[in-house]
Amino acid sequence: MNKKKILVIDDEEDICCTIKQYLELHHYQVETAHSGMEALKAMNEHVDLILLDIMMEGIDGMELCTIIRDRVDCPILFVSAKAMEEDKVQALAIGGDDYITKPFSLKELKARIDSHLRREERIRSNERYxxxxxxxxxxxxxxxxxxxxxxxxxxxxxxxxxxxxxxxxxxxxxxxxxxxxxxxxxxxxxxxxxxxxxxxxxxxxxxxxxxxxxxxxxxxxxxxxxxxxxxx
Known part of the structure; x- marks a missing residue:
């Protein structure tokens, strides 16, 4: 069985490391990027889901989402400390599929990821018919x-x-x-x-x-x- 590949984009290495270790324990393949530029390079390979922070130096998460949304059709889940309603609305309006505020539970994060990947599987299955x-x-x-x-x-x-x-x-x-x-x-x-x-x-x-x-x-x-x- 092929492992689903998740790309975690966050400039905080500790967060990337924690998420990577947890998800790999649950049989996901996880790649990390600590900036928008690193993430753009990672877009050359297939990913099944993206976890995206907003507040990063250089290209922030909002801008990055608008850049990559036309290049990838996988779910994009924002993970951010910004908890204002307008931030959530903007993130979803520009192509995000979900919004999780920091601090978050790793168990909830995995549940959200599982849910979005199941939905993608259903969509792909229906397309075959x-x-x-x-x-x-x-x-x-x-x-x-x-x-x-x-x-x-x-x-x-x-x-x-x-x-x-x-x-x-x-x-x-x-x-x-x-x-x-x-x-x-x-x-x-x-x-x-x-x-x-x-x-x-x-x-x-x-x-x-x-x-x-x-x-x-x-x-x-x-x-x-x-x-x-x-x-x-």
């Missing part, structure tokens, strides 16, 4: 399709067609193949049902996103998911 293309997103767990954030009122078969094409973007599917995969070879439905279903899918998508193509027709061959202008 989201399939996206242009403005379309499929929630594979909920069996729902969204266009520009709006849920599309697809039937079960229409949903299956969209999922089939999006999961196989480079594959051209004939009407017969779509029919077999979605309806099954023993279905009593007619082959023209595929054409009608795709027409309905396009209509429902265009009601939300009229300017983007999603299902491409290759005449004489079948249908393919259109990846034109798709990011990545």
């Amino acid at each position: 989201l399939l996206s293309s242009k403005h379309i997103t499929i929630d594979l767990l909920a069996n729902e399709v969204f266009c520009k954030g709006k849920k599309l009122p697809l039937t079960k078969k229409e949903y299956e067609i969209v999922k089939l094409l999006m999961l196989n973007k480079k594959v051209v599917f004939s009407k017969e193949r779509i029919f077999e995969r979605v309806w099954g070879i023993d279905s009593d439905s007619q082959l023209d049902t595929v054409t009608e279903s795709i027409k309905n899918i396009r209509k429902k998508i265009k009601a939300v996103d009229p300017d983007t193509s999603y299902i491409q027709t290759l005449y004489g061959l079948g249908y393919k998911w259109d990846v034109t202008d798709e990011k990545g």
